[in-house]
Amino acid sequence: MRDASILVLATGGTIAGQAGNATRRDYRPGQIDIADFLAEFAALGVKARLEGRQVANIDSANIGPAIWRDLHESICAAMDDPDRDAVIITHGTDTAEETAFLLDLTLPTAKPVVLVGAMRPADAVGSDGLRNFATAVRVAADAEARGRGVLLVMGDQVLSARDARKARTTGSNAFEGFPRGAVALATPASLDWLQGQWRLDEPARWHFPREFPEVPILHCHAGQTGDSVHQLVKAGARGIVLAGLGDGNAPDTVRQALAEAAHEGIVVVRATRVDEGLVDREPDDDIHGFVAARALGPAKARILVQVLIANGVTEPALVQEAFGRR
Structure with a gap:
């Protein structure tokens, strides 16, 4: 059985952030290129065929329609590629729930799409980026990840895009799901689904907006x-x-x-x-x-x-x- 072929779309955020000091509290998000990140990840020996593309390298507070459109088009192309099994998006945590939900509304559920981020920059003591990413790879490569819409992986939890929200400003348990909570518990070594596939082979619910109307x-x-x-x-x-x-x-x-x-x-x-x-x-x-x-x-x-x-x-x-x- 071949290793899963996963497209990794990188947008920056804390998972690509650096502080320049292992114990410094402040840092700059979006500093590490996806090629460098994947090279470091490869040393972990996780079995998967990963192809990275740098869509952006920003603080996720600055994300908006142009980057969303790029992500959507790239994922649609991956959906149509028979050699591609899944897509992972590395993303800042501040707006991850909005990006995940927008894509959840406008993509089919034919292949897994997983957002992942980190709460500590890459050079911090106890950085969670590589662990979360390894977990995201495990989730994206799993056949049962299909039919669940867009998923978000953080802190050993797998959350549905519709349920996920950032509930705390700091800490590895910053995300929660409401009303369903986690749909799976996952680590780089294990994956336990807690709910069945509720959107199996569902087409996109809505067209991706040509323009985003003003809604304050x-x-x-x-x-x-x-x-x-x-x-x-x-x-x-x-x-x-x-x-x-x-x-x-x-x-x-x-x-x-x-x-x-x-x-x-x-x-x-x-x-x-x-x-x-x-x-x-x-x-x-x-x-x-x-x-x-x-x-x-x-x-x-x-x-x-x-x-x-x-x-x-x-x-x-x-x-x-x-x-x-x-």
């Missing part, structure tokens, strides 16, 4: 007024995601301004600024034309709204249906 996130706070909404509408927002209080709540003046925006055809989604929990529909959502974000946090809710608008989906009931899919 409105962070809600005590004492906020409707002026914060009016400013976004005036600036040309085509959708607004509310990072609301509690389960998607907002002061009355903010809620009224959002209702006015929704009646003007702007997609309005109620999410929450709370770390974890469902935002369910409430009776006034039908009256106001609001969408409940369900399990998606504000960052991923924004990505989904952008994709939906770009695909011509703006009617609240249809948007709500997309938020309810697993």
Whole structure:
């Protein structure tokens, strides 16, 4: 049986970062070229045929549509290549959940696509980059990784792109999954799937956007007024995601301004600024034309709204249906 053929698309981040000192706290992300990274990885003796391509070498805070489009096109080409088994993307952790979810929405599930990053730069004491990458190789090479959409590997956990979120600023356990938690537990030496393949041989759910519409996130706070909404509408927002209080709540003046925006055809989604929990529909959502974000946090809710608008989906009931899919 041949070793898996995996395309590695590198975008930078902490996994390619350096501090210049093993105990220094600050560092520069995106310093190591993927060819050098793979040369070091080869010394570990992991069996896989890896081909690296440097898509970018940046702090993931700077990622956006141009790099996303490059990733999407490269992965689609790999999907069509019969000699390619899987794709791994090395990525900074700050926006990994957004990139993973966007690709999850716009790619078929024919071959595994795995994002991986690190919480410590390559030259730090206890650097986790090579370990996480070795685990990602094990996951991507596994036949059962198909049919699960895009996956994220961090800290010996495998998370679904729809569930994954960065829950802590530092530490090897920075990522969690909600509502499902980990779909597998993995190390460079072991892999245990905890759930079955729920998207086997599924085509892409949505077309990749030609342009990304303006969809700001409105962070809600005590004492906020409707002026914060009016400013976004005036600036040309085509959708607004509310990072609301509690389960998607907002002061009355903010809620009224959002209702006015929704009646003007702007997609309005109620999410929450709370770390974890469902935002369910409430009776006034039908009256106001609001969408409940369900399990998606504000960052991923924004990505989904952008994709939906770009695909011509703006009617609240249809948007709500997309938020309810697993």
